[in-house]
Amino acid sequence: MIAESGQLALTFALALAMLLAVVPLYGSFTGNQRALLQAKPLAIGLFLFCLLAKLALVHAFLTNDFTVINVATNSSSILPWYYQITASFGSHEGSMLLWILMLAGWTALVAVFSKGLPLLMQGRILGVLGLINIGFIAFSLFMSNPFARSLPFYPVEGMDLNPLLQDFGMIIHPPLLYMGYVGFAVSFAFAIAALIGGKFDSTWARWARPWTLAAWLFLTLGIMFGSWWAYHELGWGGWWFWDPVENASFLPWLVGTALIHSLAVTEKRGTFKSWTVLLALAAFSLSLVGAFLVRSGVLVSVHSFAADPDRGIFLLVFLLLVIGGSLALYAVRMNSVRSQARYQLFSREVMLWGNNVFLLTATLVVFLGTLFPLFHKELGLGTISIGEPFFNQMFYYLTIPFALLLGLGPWVRWKQQPVKPLLGPLSLIAVASLILATGTLAAMQSVQANLALLGLLLGAWVGVSALYELYQRLSQFGSVTKGVFKLQASHYGMTIAHIGFAVLVVGVAMTKTYSTERDVRMQINDSISLAGYTFTLLDVYPLDGANFGGEAAEIAVHNSQGKFISQLHAEKRFYTIQRTVMTESAVHARLSRDLYVSLGEALPDNAWALRLYVKPFVRWIWLGGLLMALGALVALLDKRYRRQGAVAVALKKENIANA
Amino acid sequence: MRKLMFYIPLALFLALTLFLLSGLFSNPMERESVTTDKPLPAFNLPDLMNPALRWQPEQLLGETFLLNVWGTWCPTCNAELSFMTELREQGVKIVGLYYVLPTDPLLGERFDLAALQADVSSKLQQRGNPYQFNILDAERSLALDLGVSGAPETFIIDSLGIVRAHHIGDINPQVWRSKLAPLYQQWHQQDGAKP
Numbered sequence: 144m145i146a147e148s149g150q151l152a153l154t155f156a157l158a159l160a161m162l163l164a165v166v167p168l169y170g171s172f173t174g175n176q177r178a179l180l181q182a183k184p185l186a187i188g189l190f191l192f193c194l195l196a197k198l199a200l201v202h203a204f205l206t207n208d209f210t211v212i213n214v215a216t217n218s219s220s221i222l223p224w225y226y227q228i229t230a231s232f233g234s235h236e237g238s239m240l241l242w243i244l245m246l247a248g249w250t251a252l253v254a255v256f257s258k259g260l261p262l263l264m265q266g267r268i269l270g271v272l273g274l275i276n277i278g279f280i281a282f283s284l285f286m287s288n289p290f291a292r293s294l295p296f297y298p299v300e301g302m303d304l305n306p307l308l309q310d311f312g313m314i315i316h317p318p319l320l321y322m323g324y325v326g327f328a329v330s331f332a333f334a335i336a337a338l339i340g341g342k343f344d345s346t347w348a349r350w351a352r353p354w355t356l357a358a359w360l361f362l363t364l365g366i367m368f369g370s371w372w373a374y375h376e377l378g379w380g381g382w383w384f385w386d387p388v389e390n391a392s393f394l395p396w397l398v399g400t401a402l403i404h405s406l407a408v409t410e411k412r413g414t415f416k417s418w419t420v421l422l423a424l425a426a427f428s429l430s431l432v433g434a435f436l437v438r439s440g441v442l443v444s445v446h447s448f449a450a451d452p453d454r455g456i457f458l459l460v461f462l463l464l465v466i467g468g469s470l471a472l473y474a475v476r477m478n479s480v481r482s483q484a485r486y487q488l489f490s491r492e493v494m495l496w497g498n499n500v501f502l503l504t505a506t507l508v509v510f511l512g513t514l515f516p517l518f519h520k521e522l523g524l525g526t527i528s529i530g531e532p533f534f535n536q537m538f539y540y541l542t543i544p545f546a547l548l549l550g551l552g553p554w555v556r557w558k559q560q561p562v563k564p565l566l567g568p569l570s571l572i573a574v575a576s577l578i579l580a581t582g583t584l585a586a587m588q589s590v591q592a593n594l595a596l597l598g599l600l601l602g603a604w605v606g607v608s609a610l611y612e613l614y615q616r617l618s619q620f621g622s623v624t625k626g627v628f629k630l631q632a633s634h635y636g637m638t639i640a641h642i643g644f645a646v647l648v649v650g651v652a653m654t655k656t657y658s659t660e661r662d663v664r665m666q667i668n669d670s671i672s673l674a675g676y677t678f679t680l681l682d683v684y685p686l687d688g689a690n691f692g693g694e695a696a697e698i699a700v701h702n703s704q705g706k707f708i709s710q711l712h713a714e715k716r717f718y719t720i721q722r723t724v725m726t727e728s729a730v731h732a733r734l735s736r737d738l739y740v741s742l743g744e745a746l747p748d749n750a751w752a753l754r755l756y757v758k759p760f761v762r763w764i765w766l767g768g769l770l771m772a773l774g775a776l777v778a779l780l781d782k783r784y785r786r787q788g789a790v791a792v793a794l795k796k797e798n799i800a801n802a
Numbered sequence: 803m804r805k806l807m808f809y810i811p812l813a814l815f816l817a818l819t820l821f822l823l824s825g826l827f828s829n830p831m832e833r834e835s836v837t838t839d840k841p842l843p844a845f846n847l848p849d850l851m852n853p854a855l856r857w858q859p860e861q862l863l864g865e866t867f868l869l870n871v872w873g874t875w876c877p878t879c880n881a882e883l884s885f886m887t888e889l890r891e892q893g894v895k896i897v898g899l900y901y902v903l904p905t906d907p908l909l910g911e912r913f914d915l916a917a918l919q920a921d922v923s924s925k926l927q928q929r930g931n932p933y934q935f936n937i938l939d940a941e942r943s944l945a946l947d948l949g950v951s952g953a954p955e956t957f958i959i960d961s962l963g964i965v966r967a968h969h970i971g972d973i974n975p976q977v978w979r980s981k982l983a984p985l986y987q988q989w990h991q992q993d994g995a996k997p
Contacts, residue, residue, distance in 0.1 A: 439822075441822060452826050470815055478808060517822075517825050520825075521824045
């Protein structure tokens with residue numbers, strides 16, 4: 144019964160989404176106030192019914208209702224309760240419902256927090272979100288119903304959740320990622336509303352900024368947790384695979400990053416207008432294309448859901464309507480737009496333009512790298528595959544100029560920046576970076592011209608520049624202590640996010656250069672040395688979990704002076720229902736390095752295969768991601784996003800502060 | 803000119819959808835074979851049932867035949883045995899390439915040949931025996947040279963020993979009718995013709 148009520152709730156949600164799409168948009172074209180006023184209650188109702196549907200599905204999982212096909216194929220009665228909840232979004236059908244819940248959630252949030260928006264704009268934005276909601280809810284109801292029953296013949300036990308997904312990272316990775324993907328629907332709706340209205344002054348950009356930041360924040364966290372999950376769950380020490388589905392999440396992230404920067408230009412300077420609108424359309428469009436790639440079976444990936452051409456056709460038609468429709472609207476409306484702002488070659492506008500150029504080149508590289516095999520095959524040229532070396536090399540070349548520009552950008556003023564005043568601070572930063580980078584390598588007793596040196600130089604350049612610029616900015620308020628409370632939150636946010644990028648670059652370069660690994664055969668009490676650490680296999684004993692068995696190994700690690708560092712506990716689990724083997728690697732993490740052990744097969748003579756890694760600075764990769772997300776969060780706290788009425792005043796102040 | 807510029811994103815997107823649409827109807831797992839139109843790789847392998855007897859490519863030539871990679875451990879292979887037996891009764895020559903799964907030759911593991919032979923005999927008695935004989939590829943060397951990625955896979959090899967087709971997956975009446983039979987007929991008709 145509960146499952147049926149879930150389906151009923153989703154059907155009501157579809158009806159509300161249809162009303163939300165029609166009524167306020169009708170009101171916006173006819174000027175009917177009452178119709179416009181319906182947008183908010185409709186949006187909130189839509190969210191509540193989606194929530195009911197989601198709760199009904201979770202209930203089916205928690206009560207082990209194996210008559211529901213989705214439960215039977217993705218859960219089991221011996222699965223721990225928290226994984227039963229996550230199993231509710233582990234499948235294609237369940238994850239679609241989560242996606243819908245998030246979309247409806249964003250819609251309701253826009254309805255609640257749009258008091259400062261003109262009613263007309265509010266109605267248009269919510270109407271567009273309603274249209275998008277219709278597509279996804281209909282897809283769920285008609286093409287991938289999560290509540291479908293298998294009565295009268297149903298299994299007595301479920302097939303269990305894919306063991307790969309039985310992990311803390313899986314509890315938070317998909318919701319965060321989906322929040323990000325779907326969040327760009329809000330920026331998209333703002334852009335469409337602006338297109339419908341035909342007005343592209345800086346106001347729409349100012350409204351869209353906090354929403355874009357919020358979506359980007361979630362997407363950043365989602366990607367970061369996904370990378371961290373892959374690192375410690377898949378047992379081979381990698382943190383990014385350039386897998387098509389990872390790329391599908393990376394594309395909207397790159398465009399979203401470009402959008403955040405471009406929105407700043409449009410808001411503050413009223414220029415880059417058509418460009419910013421296009422980016423807002425592209426960020427969400429790429430989220431949709433990503434969803435299509437994952438769910439249609441067009442590409443081969445470890446992440447793909449089961450392929451079904453009918454679903455693919457539905458999604459493709461949906462893409463055609465949403466993306467094609469919005470790009471057509473864009474083409475028609477943008478003809479009349481003119482930018483009037485003037486700026487010199489050395490100005491913040493041009494710096495941010497450079498940021499966009501590099502980010503979009505990166506987007507193009509990832510996009511082509513991901514889809515080129517498809518193009519190649521469909522053109523009848525045969526099958527090819529594009530892998531890590533291509534992407535790594537391309538990003539190597541792109542990161543260097545991007546990081547150099549990033550260190551320079553925040554120093555440059557709007558409109559025009561004289562070169563001379565910057566020479567002093569910039570040469571100071573350059574010298575400091577050189578000292579920092581070589582000093583770090585000297586401390587590691589490995590001064591040589593390698594990728595690590597390059598990464599450290601670029602990271603230090605960006606990081607030192609961000610900190611020094613912050614110091615300079617704070618001093619402008621008279622003294623640093625006075626400035627600390629006066630400087631806008633968004634400036635802190637920018638500084639933190641840029642430092643996050645620096646930390647990420649250092650992490651990637653150091654890990655790539657200095658990681659060492661060994662596949663070894665060990666018996667109990669054998670010791671193996673790797674990169675100055677001694678790993679000793681103490682014991683291997685059988686495991687007995689709720690839904691798995693297997694073996695666990697205890698490994699002691701000592702450093703080169705013989706000092707005990709840690710005892711690592713690595714597992715090799717055998718999940719009984721799914722009959723799959725999973726490695727649970729053991730990690731001892733410090734900022735400067737990770738010690739990583741994964742347990743392999745049992746070998747003859749009471750020996751085991753083990754894989755040992757020492758990975759310097761690998762934590763910095765995720766720390767960088769966290770800092771970027773933190774930067775977005777801090778920027779979101781900026782006062783001017785909350786006091787919409789006072790925007791004009793704040794804007795004026797800002798112009799003075801920036802001048 | 804400036805007006806047209808704003809149509810570029812739309813045009814690019816529409817081109818993309820064409821590719822995505824055609825992608826929907828093709829199998830992303832499909833790979834073209836590296837062995838098609840090349841001669842059978844050299845090998846010298848024992849017969850599964852009579853290991854004293856050894857097979858080399860030259861002994862297989864003279865008639866177009868199917869080389870079927872299989873193992874009793876593979877359910878799909880077992881399922882296609884009965885249909886392939888019908889094909890044998892229609893006069894199609896089928897040679898088995900037995901793929902030993904449970905042991906890894908790289909680790910020097912040995913398998914029990916007598917048990918394997920008993921297993922194969924009982925399976926073929928149960929389901930039908932489509933094979934003229936089976937080649938035992940214990941070290942998977944021939945399978946590797948042929949670019950086999952799993953079982954079952956079937957190669958059509960013409961009378962001169964040239965690999966003419968590589969089919970991944972099982973052979974069922976539909977696959978045979980639509981894909982393999984025309985190829986088999988085409989090459990079978992040329993049997994005996996000298997180059």
